[in-house]
Amino acid sequence: ATLKIATLAPDGTSWMKVMRQAAADIKTETEGRVKIKYFPGGVQGSDKSVLRKMRIGQLQGGAVATGSLINISPASQIYNLPFTFRTLEEVRAIREEFDPYIVSELAKKGYVVLGISEAGFAYMMSDEPIRTSDDARKQKVWVPEGDLIGETTFENGGVEPISLPLSDVYTSLQTGLIDTIVVNASSAIALQWHTKVNYVTDFPLLFLTGAIIVDQKAFRKISTEDQAVVKRIMAEAFASMDAQNEKDEAGARDALAQNGIEFVELSEEDKQAWEELATGVVDELASKEIYPVEVFKRLQQRLEEMRQEP
Amino acid sequence: MKQLVQWLHRLEDSVLVLLLLAMIILAGYDILARSIFGGGVSWIPPLLRVMVLWIGLLGALLATRSREHISIDLISKLGGPVLNRIASTVTLLFAAVVCGLVGWYSGQYVQLAFEFQDIAFADIPAWPLQLIIPFTFGLMGLRFFIQGIAAATGKELTA
Amino acid sequence: MSILVTALLLLLALAGAPLFAVIAASAMWGFFQTEVDLQVMAVEIYRVAEMPVLIAIPLFTFAGYLMGESKAPQRLVRITDAFLGWMPGGLAIVALAACALFTAFTGASGVTIVALGALLVPALKKAGYRENFNLGLVTTSGSLGLLFAPSLPLILYGVIAQQMSLETPVSIDDLFLAGILPGLLMLTALSLYSAWQSRHLPKSNHTFDRAEAWAAIKDSAWEIPLPFVVLGGIYGGFFAVSEAAAITAFYVLIVTVIIRREITFTQLPVVMRDSMKLVGAILLILAVSLASTNYMIDAGVPEKVFDTIQAHVTDGFTFLLLLTIFLLILGMMLDIFSAIVIMIPIILPIAVQYGIHPIHLGILFLANMQLGYFTPPVGMNLFIASFRFNKPVMTLYRATLPFFFILLATVLIITYWPGLSLLLVE
Ligand code: NA
């Protein structure tokens, strides 16, 4: 069987290289019974288009941002709420416990999750230093189109965000239509957005994740043994990608600093103010059924426990 | 029958004109909101893009009425009246079949979008917005078919 | 796709079948062969609603039609005549520059022909230029300016090239700089041709007349702010291309209908209807070609085509020549954004191995694509112009031919003289 998998990630990136290597390994180990064909660079359209094409069977899978899975299952959003995590260690510890939950929730909707990947922390980057939500209110803040979490976060802080598709961000930064973005370091550099900002607020706003999902009906056409091979090799590939990604993000941070971008440190007071704001956001998102409230409470509780530990 | 057709034409025209007016007003308001009030209205840009699809397809339907689609018109320039009539009939019926197929499969697709509760933007379901695809292609198919029959028989028919 | 089906579709196209139907049929046949559910057609057509830049098409088209129906072309002729009438080929050169500027902002989606063509063709005609020259000039200018900032294709190329982990980094600012000289080369070549063409025109015996110039300015008082508002707005960071289109549409609507009253309220729906007919014809082709492009990606057609070419290439010179031919064909068939997204990841690594600078490749790629817009027999702008000016496509083939050869020469210069692209960068 051939699994056609589409993604917005461009070809030639280290991420795609790992994915291609995994595909080659799968082909070898299954003696050619399972082939994976990638469509990188958004040639199959947006994440939404990719999900539509999976539904009609043109594609069997997609590597998508978890944000695009919101209408399939709110479970996919539990890592992406604002100011949830402070460090990558926290993310990793939580993932061990909560990844299986996301996987099983998506399975109920007919999707096999081959892997969840970390895309790093997103920071506020701007032409002016942003310390408080008052500072943010003076800025023209971009949020990705359809990003309900981002929109609600800023609206709660009294900021009317400007939503634009990804493709319009660079030009809009250039023309000044927007002057503040929320993005992870390596993407900011890859998209050249970093050339248009001067400051990074050094306090992670939210954690970004992506996932490869495959249509269950298509996946079940593969023999059980081969399914196991696909899952194992993909899991290994995703583990190595997370390690690579961590390195890339660290490198990108250095590159930002080298490019003369200043990292704005926040006082404890400011941090607390942001986290309080986040509580309001999380409550409001709960009423919109954007994420599973009970599970997220458990996640927060686990984090609290971890932070209490010496 | 003739009245029904006229009524349909008027409906298409009015929807198209109103859509374009709404588009100009909404796009203008969005700029004001962004540049003066400092924020945007998040549902306007995606709505504008759906309006582009609607205007495009309704415009295409209009172009079908007056046979103004983009084409390479070689045979009708070089061939005689008989060849011309054959070419017209064949190409119109071909276009009718193509539109019919696209319309049919789009209809199935919209049904699927309805069943899966596909979301377009905000809380708006996608299927009512996508309904324009089977509607316009179905009607274009019908128009091409009637024009094809007219070309074959040499009669004037309305669609 | 089997030869027979291809031949049949080609025949139908030549027999005058609507082009969108031919493209849709080829896509559906391809999908059917590869056992993809034909519901994919709806998914692809709906993608039209996912492309923000398309909003500019109906708005600019409407504004263009409205201006075309008003007396704006006469006023434009009057004012350019007053200021540039003494220059040989003055109006044609102004037309070229205006089109290039306009295309830089609209990304050559046919908007230039539609919005400015309606204005320039009657103006040029009135100034005494040959009809074929006017049609050729406007059709050609529809893609002129792709190399100038802030052209969207330039940005898109940069974004994709940056993802390729190349040894030579590609920054979008560098691409903006790199496009200037090649873009000016094209503009200059066409301007010289226009000046030469105008040698037959009756010599305008008036020298610069201050009173007439002032009268012309007053006459065009409502039109003059438009380019300043639009360009100032974009560069000043007040709005993006689609918003500039919205402002233009709004402004022109107010001026022509309410202030100047050159279009009555009863005429207005007719103009709207007519302009949207053209928008429909363009967007329908775009929508179905998204599907056929998608089939080609699905079946790996572009890769196969390129593999074959690559197998016969030994040196850089031949590679560039074959690349030019290949890109010309590609540019005729695909829209520029799909072409970039599909081909750059394949071509760029190979080109780098032939020693071509990634920035130079970007410029020559877009220069070729620009030519592809009006390459006979199927360049998109030929059909848009055919529709807009109600002329047979054959007339446009003839009209654009001299322009095609002039620009082909400049494309070859751009291709084989990397320094032209890289001079301002380094
Ligand atoms: Na642009």
Ligand code: NA
């Ligand atoms: Na093209």
